[in-house]
Amino acid sequence: MDVLLEIIASLCLFIGSFICISGGVGILRFPDFYTRMHAVGVTDTLGAGMILIGLMFYSPDFLTLSKLLIILLLTLLISPTTSHVLAKAAMQNELKPKLQQKDSDKELNSSNYS
Amino acid sequence: MNDLFAVVMLLGIYSLLSASFFVAMDAVDVAFTEAAVGAGISTLLMLVVITMTGRKENTKRHKPFLALIVVIFTGGLLLYGTFDIPHFGSADSPIHNHVTPRYINDSINEIGIPNIVTSVLASYRAFDTFGEVVVIFTAGIGIMALLSVAHHSEDNHKIAAVNDSMHERYLVIRIVSKILIPFILLFALYVQFHGDFGPGGGFQAGVIFAAGIILYSMLFGLSITRKVISQPFIQIISAVGVLLYGSVGLVSLLQGGNFFDYNVLLTDPVAGQHLGILLIELGVGCTVTSVMIMIFFNFAERRELQQHNNIHNKDLES
Numbered sequence: 001m002d003v004l005l006e007i008i009a010s011l012c013l014f015i016g017s018f019i020c021i022s023g024g025v026g027i028l029r030f031p032d033f034y035t036r037m038h039a040v041g042v043t044d045t046l047g048a049g050m051i052l053i054g055l056m057f058y059s060p061d062f063l064t065l066s067k068l069l070i071i072l073l074l075t076l077l078i079s080p081t082t083s084h085v086l087a088k089a090a091m092q093n094e095l096k097p098k099l100q101q102k103d104s105d106k107e108l109n110s111s112n113y114s
Numbered sequence: 115m116n117d118l119f120a121v122v123m124l125l126g127i128y129s130l131l132s133a134s135f136f137v138a139m140d141a142v143d144v145a146f147t148e149a150a151v152g153a154g155i156s157t158l159l160m161l162v163v164i165t166m167t168g169r170k171e172n173t174k175r176h177k178p179f180l181a182l183i184v185v186i187f188t189g190g191l192l193l194y195g196t197f198d199i200p201h202f203g204s205a206d207s208p209i210h211n212h213v214t215p216r217y218i219n220d221s222i223n224e225i226g227i228p229n230i231v232t233s234v235l236a237s238y239r240a241f242d243t244f245g246e247v248v249v250i251f252t253a254g255i256g257i258m259a260l261l262s263v264a265h266h267s268e269d270n271h272k273i274a275a276v277n278d279s280m281h282e283r284y285l286v287i288r289i290v291s292k293i294l295i296p297f298i299l300l301f302a303l304y305v306q307f308h309g310d311f312g313p314g315g316g317f318q319a320g321v322i323f324a325a326g327i328i329l330y331s332m333l334f335g336l337s338i339t340r341k342v343i344s345q346p347f348i349q350i351i352s353a354v355g356v357l358l359y360g361s362v363g364l365v366s367l368l369q370g371g372n373f374f375d376y377n378v379l380l381t382d383p384v385a386g387q388h389l390g391i392l393l394i395e396l397g398v399g400c401t402v403t404s405v406m407i408m409i410f411f412n413f414a415e416r417r418e419l420q421q422h423n424n425i426h427n428k429d430l431e432s
Contacts, residue, residue, distance in 0.1 A: 074294075081290040092283075 009057035016050030019043045032098035041083030048075050116171045126157035142313040143231040150321040162413045226384040227310040236391040240374035251356050254405035261412040273337045298326035306399045316395040320402025328410050348404045355401030362393045
């Protein structure tokens with residue numbers, strides 16, 4: 001039983017860390033603000049959630065478990081909200097998403113966006 | 115770096131990192147304070163100031179080489195000083211020999227609370243902490259004297275209009291904050307009254323409570339917050355906190371003990387210590403909360419006045 005718990009917990013922790021790292025790669029590799037924020041916003045919630053669930057399997061008593069549960073609920077609530085607010089603030093400050101453009105209609109579009 | 119916003123954010127990140135550094139050093143109370151004050155509320159207050167002054171730093175004509183030399187010199191001296199400091203964790207370093215053994219060995223019998231940091235802060239070193247509270251109170255008075263503006267009374271109609279216009283822009287974050295703010299305030303109270311047993315205390319609790327209220331006023335407008343917590347009320351509370359703290363000392367003086375000697379407050383010395391620490395932590399919490407809210411209110415009122423004047427000037431020009 002203990003071995004099973006350990007395996008599940010380490011699996012959760014591993015998946016969580018992998019997702020977090022992929023988010024970190026995303027913030028470095030993606031071209032503009034919105035895609036970067038998308039990478040971090042999505043992976044952060046899931047990664048942190050997986051790590052917290054993994055820690056819950058490790059928790060020795062009920063008190064620690066409930067504290068981790070509260071942190072998980074708060075993360076689920078706060079993390080998407082912050083991403084939303086960031087995107088909205090960027091939108092309101094007129095930061096345009098970088099769109100894929102073909103060379104032929106580049107001039108046409110750029111006149112629309114500027 | 116010219117972008118002040120980025121500078122403030124870097125400062126906040128630095129505070130958060132040093133907080134985790136403090137946790138690694140087993141100084142949980144200090145880490146908590148650093149996270150709440152350094153990363154939380156000071157970043158917030160600086161951001162409010164930036165909304166008034168603008169994001170970009172003015173370009174300097176001169177190069178501040180003198181300042182650089184002074185900084186390098188001071189840094190060098192400090193580094194030189196660290197060579198004489200005993201190694202980290204060595205048992206015979208002065209801080210482990212002076213009063214620390216007494217605190218660690220006797221505080222559980224004398225004060226009777228598990229968190230030694232709180233008993234040192236609130237009982238053995240109560241006079242120092244009183245000084246800190248007075249410093250915060252003085253800062254509040256200073257901000258008030260420098261920045262406070264006589265605000266004109268606003269009619270309900272106008273407030274409702276502002277409220278509606280903000281509702282569109284901040285819909286999601288408003289709803290989430292409405293869910294969160296009660297928990298933030300509850301957590302502040304937990305930190306306040308649980309400071310005897312775990313990390314926390316009046317300073318951290320006050321800052322967290324103030325942050326909850328500042329969050330509310332950022333999302334729902336200053337005028338609505340001012341209806342809930344008026345400026346005179348906040349001023350009274352900040353004075354009451356210091357008064358409560360000081361009068362605990364005076365009462366212990368009148369009971370025949372020393373200043374801030376809580377043993378004489380009740381017949382049982384340990385129960386007296388408990389009561390004294392509870393009361394002074396409450397005083398600290400009141401003062402810190404109200405001074406933080408007061409600073410934010412004054413800055414934000416200035417900002418409102420500035421915006422109002424800008425609109426007025428534009429009207430005159432056109």
